[in-house]
Amino acid sequence: MANVDRPFGLRPIKHLKGGPWNGQTQLCYIPSTDSTRAFFIGDPVVRGGTANSTGFCPTVTIATAGDANPIYGIITGFAENPELLGLTYRLDDTGRYCFVCIDPDVIFEIQDDGVAVLGITSVGRNANFIATHAGSAITGKSGIELDSSGVTDDASFQFLILAAGGDVTNDVTLARSTWEVLISQHQLRLAATDGGLLGT
Amino acid sequence: MANVDKPFGLRPVKHLNGLPWNGQTQKCYIPYTASVRVHIGDAVIRGGTADASGIYPTVTVATMGDAAQIYGVVTGFEVDSSYMNQTYQSDDTSRYCYVCIDPDVIFQIQDDGAAVIGIAGVGLNANVVQDIASTAVTNPFLSGQALRADTVAGNASFQLLILNAAPIEGNDATIAHAVWEVLISQHQLRTFVTTFGLLGT
Numbered sequence: 001m002a003n004v005d006r007p008f009g010l011r012p013i014k015h016l017k018g019g020p021w022n023g024q025t026q027l028c029y030i031p032s033t034d035s036t037r038a039f040f041i042g043d044p045v046v047r048g049g050t051a052n053s054t055g056f057c058p059t060v061t062i063a064t065a066g067d068a069n070p071i072y073g074i075i076t077g078f079a080e081n082p083e084l085l086g087l088t089y090r091l092d093d094t095g096r097y098c099f100v101c102i103d104p105d106v107i108f109e110i111q112d113d114g115v116a117v118l119g120i121t122s123v124g125r126n127a128n129f130i131a132t133h134a135g136s137a138i139t140g141k142s143g144i145e146l147d148s149s150g151v152t153d154d155a156s157f158q159f160l161i162l163a164a165g166g167d168v169t170n171d172v173t174l175a176r177s178t179w180e181v182l183i184s185q186h187q188l189r190l191a192a193t194d195g196g197l198l199g200t
Numbered sequence: 201m202a203n204v205d206k207p208f209g210l211r212p213v214k215h216l217n218g219l220p221w222n223g224q225t226q227k228c229y230i231p232y233t234a235s236v237r238v239h240i241g242d243a244v245i246r247g248g249t250a251d252a253s254g255i256y257p258t259v260t261v262a263t264m265g266d267a268a269q270i271y272g273v274v275t276g277f278e279v280d281s282s283y284m285n286q287t288y289q290s291d292d293t294s295r296y297c298y299v300c301i302d303p304d305v306i307f308q309i310q311d312d313g314a315a316v317i318g319i320a321g322v323g324l325n326a327n328v329v330q331d332i333a334s335t336a337v338t339n340p341f342l343s344g345q346a347l348r349a350d351t352v353a354g355n356a357s358f359q360l361l362i363l364n365a366a367p368i369e370g371n372d373a374t375i376a377h378a379v380w381e382v383l384i385s386q387h388q389l390r391t392f393v394t395t396f397g398l399l400g401t
Contacts (some may be wrong), residue, residue: 015217024218026364030362051322055365055373103217105304137374188216188361188398189390 003176004113007133009142010108012075012101013180017023021106025076025099029057032095036062039090040135041078042142044071044158045100047187052097060100065129065147067115068156072187073102075142088140088189104186109165113145114175126157126184146179160184202369203310203377207331209343210273210307212300212365213381220274221269221296221305225275229256230289236261237334240277241343243270243359246388259299264328267357271388272301274343282317284299288341302398303387308366310342310384312378313373314350322365323341324400356399361385 012021029052030039038043039062046069048059063071079097081087090096112118113130128150133143146159164170165178212221229251230238238261245268247258262270270297277289278296289295311317312331332344347360360382365373372378385397 022217022219046262047323049320049323051319051364051373054317055319055322055366055378058364105217128202131210188358 003169003171003174005114005166005176007111007143007145009040009135009144010044010072010110011042012076012106013109013192014155015103016105016107016182021101024101024103026073026097026102027079028059028060028100030061030090030096030098031059032045032093033126034061035093037098038092038099038135038137041075041140042128042136043075043123044073044143045075046070046072053136057097060098065131066158067128067154069158070185070187071158071183073100074108075099076101077090089135089137092099102189104183107162107180107182109180110146110159111146111176111178112148116148116151117173117175118148118151118166118177118179120172122151122161125151125161126154126159127161127181128158146181148175155184158183158185182199201372203372203375203379205313205377207310207312207342207344207346209239209345210243210309210347211241212273212275212305213308214306215302216304216383217308219373221300224302226272226301227256227278228259228297228299230260230295230297231258231293232294234260235292237291238274238297239334239337239341239343240274240287242274242345243275243328245269245271245284256296258383259297261334262328264330264359266327266355267386269347269386269388270361270384272299273307275300278310288337289367291335301389303384303389304384306363306381307344308379308381309347309360310379312346315347315352316374316376317349317378317380318374319365321352321362321380324352324362325355326360326362326382327358328360347382349376354400356385356397358397359384359386361398361400
């Protein structure tokens, strides 16, 4: 049975130590001046270079997809917006606080984009993310996917594929599988262009 | 209201995984030959040898400035029967200390007030500076080290990465002597490439 084409961005599931993800995040701020696009749960972000007015919450913006572009963390949720209580994402051009998983040792799940069938030989290789789809204004989930067309051994890529996702319905021999990945180009690890986690 | 100018060195507060600091340290040894005074909160580096048992590596106060690595931060001292109430290590005396060596621990540190960093400093790099000479530190004998405020920049060879202002009530990040949460960028337990610390943006 084909895998369901339902991207959700990056979803933290566990730590490298093996324990389930502890749910801890850093409170960050997306300023209203950020006109990149709407932000969704599961979107990868980078530091924006400043903070909110108190300095307690660093600003973040959407990470760039592709080779050698680092990632600071993944949005796991948003602080309540009293004016739009049901809004589960951040509207473009509005300020909003978000929760970001910044631990470089967290393993994430991500669905591949189905352009190529990765198969089991992609385990241990590197990949980038791709932003073909917008996020969902209904579920609030990101449309970010793993770029299946360029999976190879290249430490400057953004992810290291550790394994296929453990869901019993996930068929790794077909397109649109889910994968467990570690962020290879992380802003809280050493900043060498090709100094990520080399696959193979 | 002005921030209180009261440096305390580096204070471990939590891990990158978000949990509070677990209090775990490595017991290290400061030999009397080091001829320095060490306080709780001081950044230290490995001394290149160990005590007589070989179990406890020697450490000495870290050099402050660009590309100077840090091994960890002193969080306490073994009781010394000769100086029961002394909470620091005197010059020319040997003492065991506890050092937080985890490269993924986030520390709080006060800036030295030489410039106002402001919120634009979040995400940038900085160095450590000896704001109060170790011999001039007084009760409660915490470190006189601080974050050097006048050279904050996006430079991966600097010693610290500023993550955010410390969320402490009364801490005003828009004026001098603010307290910041930082990660050690040039750490002796990470791969050493002079300019490849954690690059700030």
